[in-house]
Amino acid sequence: MQHLAHNNTIDQTKEKAGYFIQINNQNCHYEVKVNDFLAHKYIDPYPAYSVRPMLNGRILKSGKQTLSIRITPLQGEVLSKNADLAIRLLRYPNMLDKENEFGGSTIIMEWEMPQVKEELPYVQFDTIFNAEVPYVINDIDYAIDLSKMDEDKLLKEVTHKFKEMHRMMSEDYDSFNRIHKSLFERSVLSRYYSSEFVEECLLDNKESFQAERENIQPIENYVLKLYGNGKIATLERIKDGGYIIWAKDPETCTESLSLPLYIYKDKRDNQWHIW
Known part of the structure; x- marks a missing residue:
């Protein structure tokens, strides 16, 4: 694996925004993809968990971004009636401003999976959100x-x-x-x-x-x-x-x-x- 020249760029005059997804889940596994890149996957045996991963590594440039969440059973072949997952998509305007909580968060969107009332092998949620970032990653x-x-x-x-x-x-x-x-x-x-x-x-x-x-x-x-x-x-x-x-x-x-x-x-x- 040799080192190739990259044409990735960043405009240092623009806001160094950070995008995060807050995920709270109970009695289920899941995977989150942004622009079809795996952003987070939960496969642990524990029934409840909360996490807030950063999405910038999956956002390659400003504009429309795809978000896909697939919720699967914690155990067995079908989702538990007690399965639940809620997300909150957040934007922080300045990731360099650590002293002031990165400029404070703005909620871009929220979603909670509907209650499971029938036997389902999975629940899928797909949406689009807009992101403004100061860089362009074009290796892909x-x-x-x-x-x-x-x-x-x-x-x-x-x-x-x-x-x-x-x-x-x-x-x-x-x-x-x-x-x-x-x-x-x-x-x-x-x-x-x-x-x-x-x-x-x-x-x-x-x-x-x-x-x-x-x-x-x-x-x-x-x-x-x-x-x-x-x-x-x-x-x-x-x-x-x-x-x-x-x-x-x-x-x-x-x-x-x-x-x-x-x-x-x-x-x-x-x-x-x-x-």
């Missing part, structure tokens, strides 16, 4: 449409790349961080990270994985998933849809650490790169 413009590739060839290539990165993490994490840094370079624009914070994140990842080295699981029992309208690939665990790069707690057998990894194939060099 160079991505090959993977949905048009031969499925067997695609699976073989993606698996090879994931196993290569998996090996790098265990043998030489610094070499993995060198290619992983491209993701954080985009975050400098979309999440307004400082270069110092990026270096801290890369170091934290290295230390976390080295501490869990003995518990990192092999790449097996996975399924290929495409996001970003067919341009981004990843491998997910068949069992629960979790990330394929993960560590298992030897006592509880639950996930103690995981790393979301996505790759795309750039038409300029026909090579795989981290998204």
